[in-house]
Amino acid sequence: MIYKIYMKIKEIAKLLDATFITGEQLAESEIDFAFASDLMSDVLTLKQADRILLITGLCNIQTIRTAEMANVEVxxxxxxxxxxxxxxxxxxxxxxxxxxxxxxxxxAVGMLYVQGLQPVY
Amino acid sequence: MHFEYTIIENDFANAGTASSAIKKTLKQLNIDSAKIKRVVVAVYEAEVNAIAHAYGGTIYVDIDGEQIVVRIADKGPGIPDVALAMQEGYSTASPKVREMGFGAGMGLPNIKNNVDKLDIKTEINVGTEITMAVKF
Known part of the structure; x- marks a missing residue:
């Protein structure tokens, strides 16, 4: 059986008891893939074009720029x-x-993985 | 179309501003999003390199109906061994660059993976010029 697993951003937020800092108006949007890294060079190797969630502990301006270039939406x-x-x-x-x-x-990664979000690599 | 952007040494806060502007321009031209991603990832990596390793420089962008050509020229120290620099995992990055999430020796190999054409001209104590092209 082939079926597609995705999560709405609001479901991700609820599951992880997470707060929206920006983009709450996009809470109904869907995400297919997730990638976790503190190494931005690794994030820049992702071939997927959209519907990606990045989980990271690296919090600086380059995290945002990297997400922008890699089409990471969340x-x-x-x-x-x-x-x-x-x-x-x-x-x-x-x-x-x-x-x-x-x-x-x-x-966070474990909780999302068991929900069926797909890994990139 | 021709654009130029200036990169300032150690200006990490602005790393990505040129790539971001290029992304917006390509979007307006309705270029395929996977292609745009290849271009801006390569330019962003090169931008970070110029800020981290060189003393800033200039980005020259030329777009026509068939391709985008980006040339990044710096007045940095040059790359002593280009083959070694192209090797994944080799890095001379400072701790500051590593704190920003880079410096794993993946930049140049990732640029190569994303573009259709890559040319690196470098001279010790003179500078490095990277020219990359992506066909639409």
């Missing part, structure tokens, strides 16, 4: 990282959803 910051106004500004301009949760990368 960035989830684990361990409640502090997002700066400059980051929010670019994310809003690019229609990017930024989520923040208190869980560790390991826990």
């Amino acid at each position: 960035v989830l910051f684990v361990r409640n990282k502090n997002v700066t106004n400059e980051m929010i500004e670019i994310a809003e301009e690019e229609n990017m959803v930024l989520l923040q949760c208190k869980y560790s990368m390991f826990r």
